[in-house]
Amino acid sequence: MRSLATDSTWPMLDLSTPALVVDLDVFDANVGAMARLIADTGKTVRPHVKTHRTPELARRQLGGPAVGLTCATVGEAESMLEVGLDDLLIANEVVDEAKIDRVAAMARGAGVTVAVDDAAPAEALSRSAVRAGSTVGVLIDVDILLHRCGVGSVDEALALAAVIERLPGVELRGIMGYEGRVRLTDPDREGHIARAYEALTKTATALRAAGFRVDTVSAAGTSTLREALADPVITEVQAGVYALMEPELLVMDLPFKCAVSLRGTVISRHPGRIVLDAGRRVVGMEYGAPTPIGFEAHSIVMGDEHATITMDDPLPELGSQLALVPGQVRTTFNLHDHVWVTRRGEVVDSWPISARGSSQ
């Protein structure tokens, strides 16, 4: 496995391992590159915090065209609100009463919007908001490609909008859809994206024609960023990974670089092979083994607590540290309590991943 090509130096750091590290210089450059990409499009970006679940990183993504944050769970939203980040979209369905009450309570002191795809949770949300004395925004979730949540037809969207319009305490703010990661290797990439945005366009047009307000059309992730920015119907993008990046997205024509590394220590050393103290309990494995930085490997096999790496001589010494870039940063962050922060190759801080485990 070739070392990740990168402008950064990935200096060795004196940390107890396994340790998660974000290069803040690269992170800031990614945030700046997003602002430049989106400038002059008239659109906004609402960075998705499920990527890192770290309020201090989220705070640094805001400003300019970044108007607020996207969350996947109520717990993530609460963690952001706790540090004063108060324009929050929960781009997911919330159905149980305890969670609906938490959403309604948050909306007393913050701008809170949630996704809905069914009348019953919208009605429950309305009752809860009325009790709490708050107003909760809602976006109708449209199934545009993923076959996950979301209404499946324009008629369903119209019927749901009519229900929402009659409910006190909730306010229809528009629609959302999420097309998921669409890779360059997808043989019908253009078709998939075009049909997804066509579904959004049809739904927005029909709702507006029926007299409903559709201020927001929220969609897209980092992999579809260029297509989303070029599409007239979309008003805001929900990308998140752009700020930290994942190796598999580097093949795309995007101005973002990898900002996250996982540091491990060589704990065992044998002819042609070393073992690091960093395994699947600290690295998200959904996209396979992590990528080496600063060294070349023949193979990396991940155990729960170990990375077994085959490589040519000279092997690194026992006790030396190596860096790996996780294939999946979102699940990787969810395995750590804090992230080390570097500037110009020096550790300058450690920030809590306060929404770690906040899947409720």
Next chain:
Amino acid sequence: MQDPAPLVTEAHDRVRRMYAADLGRAKEELSTPALLLDLDILRANLAFMAEHMAGVPVDLRAHVKVHKSPHIARLQVEHGATGVGCATVWEAIVMARAGIRDVMVINEVVGAERLRALALLAREAEVKVAADDPVHVDLLSDAATAAGSTIGVVVDVDEGMHRCGVASPEEALALAQRIDAAPGLRFAGLTGYEGHCSLEFDEAKRHVMAREAMALLTGIAARLAEAGLPCQIVSAAGTGTWEVTSRYPGVTEIQPGSYATMDGHHRGLDPRFGWATTVLASVISRRSDRIILDAGSKTVGAAQGVLADPPLEKFRFDEEHAIFLADDTCGLQIGDTVEINCNYTPFAVSYFEAYHVVEDGRVADVWPVLPRGPESQGLLDMLERGA
């Protein structure tokens, strides 16, 4: 077994306070996703293991890295385990403070913080650790000498998995002699893990592979004994090979972990143990052909999971969602809860801070996952202060 120290009781109190509203509730009514531990199934798994162990002249060292739960570890000791195995120094500290005297870090330890913590822990518990390099021996000896403690060291043997471990009897002997001569260290024997066998689902083939691995391990033990270094401990096995290894002459202890909580992977190897941990999830969206649950790879883990009741076919796992095919013959509606059986429990445990302990369908207690992450989280400071 001593009573748990404040480190464990305070963590227990904290999660009980966090989930105070859940205590006594029916599991179907919990906020989701939640990690459930069925106490009856757990006890049955531990009893099944205990019954077998009573018939063999071998000790049980329960590996705790799977569950990271001091409470489950204590139950394992109550069911006959003579000690625990850990993957990290931080796990060893928690288990010692849970009241368990015999803790072994079945892994190589380097790094100043971790060596210091291990040596300090050896002042208050019977601590053992694995080594496969002269450098480990020197580092451990320096740390133990500085802390004024004695650390037991087992030579890690590569039984064919090709991860850590020495590969030859000569290497093992040289390392054992170095340990024996090192100040602050005590040569305690051998450890090996035939993890490559747990990827072989044909039981007969797996047993042949495990016996080959044990021939290698016990052969090295015999060689060391001839050289005047008898092995107090010859430790091996996981849940895929625990039974065959426990019957192999010369093995003194087995170190399985998954048998307690279980998962799909290990039930494929040994279905006699029941599925004690599940992830409770809610239906958050109901489409005509599918249900969408609020638990995905960020809670169940990258190895995903299956639905047994009702037995629905998986469509896809995303980070926060699992999607199962369900036509209108399936009665599940928005808000209903189901239990996902994890294919690999360690991944799920890493994502939660607590187990909801279920007895007779209700939450009897909430137990902390401890230690939760890879960091020290103040454990070294605690030992330094002598707290």
